[in-house]
Structure formats: structure tokens, C-alpha cells
Amino acid sequence: MISKNYIITAADGIHARPATALVKLTKRFKATISMKKGERTVKINSLLNILSLAAKGGDTITIIVDGEDEVGALVAIDIFFHDELKHL
Known part of the structure; x- marks a missing residue:
């Protein structure tokens, strides 16, 4: 398991x-991928899971991959967080 x-x-x-x-990006991988904000952790396999964290500009999130x-x-x-996110 690794996280960043x-x-x-x-x-x-x-x-x-x-x-x-x-969600589309993470479906290419077999690993379980989760996102954590504060005390709440959700799997990144659903649009609603991600949106439920309400991550705004300036927030810190943790990605956990296993x-x-x-x-x-x-x-x-x-690559997504450093290059693509700001263009979407």
C-alpha cells in the first residue's frame, strides 16, 4: 500500500x-484506490463518492493505492493531479 x-x-x-x-482513470487499474479528506475516506470508483468529499481548491487530500x-x-x-486537474 502506498499513499500520497x-x-x-x-x-x-x-x-x-x-x-x-x-473515475475513468482509476478503472484502468486493478489496485484499490481511495481518497481521504480529513477523517473521511472513500473509494474512487464512483462519481458520487468523490463528490461527497467536497474537495475545494486549497484542500489537502490523500490518495491511497493498494x-x-x-x-x-x-x-x-x-500526472492527473499535477497536469490535468487544472484544465478540467
Whole structure:
């Protein structure tokens, strides 16, 4: 299991469009991928799960990846948060 913290750099936070893109991205991997904000943790397999965290710009979230392809999954998620999120 590996985890990494991210600060949401998109001013609008994680709304429907980036949440949908994140669900599509994570479905490519076998690993279980979760997102944590504060004390609440949800699996990133559902748009509603992600939106329920209400992650806004400036919030810190933690991505937790556990499974056989966890390194590849975290690399893809890292690219998403650093490059793609601000354009969605």
C-alpha cells in the first residue's frame, strides 16, 4: 500500500468533470484506490463518492493505492493531479 498527499490546485476543486475523469482513470487499474479528506475516506470508483468529499481548491487530500499495479496507478494519478486537474 502506498499513499500520497495532494493539494487541490484547481480553484473550483474536484467538481463533476474532473471527478468523472478520475473515475475513468482509476478503472484502468486493478489496485484499490481511495481518497481521504480529513477523517473521511472513500473509494474512487464512483462519481458520487468523490463528490461527497467536497474537495475545494486549497484542500489537502490523500490518495491511497493498494494492489498489484499500485505504482503505475499512483504515477497516473500523480500526472492527473499535477497536469490535468487544472484544465478540467
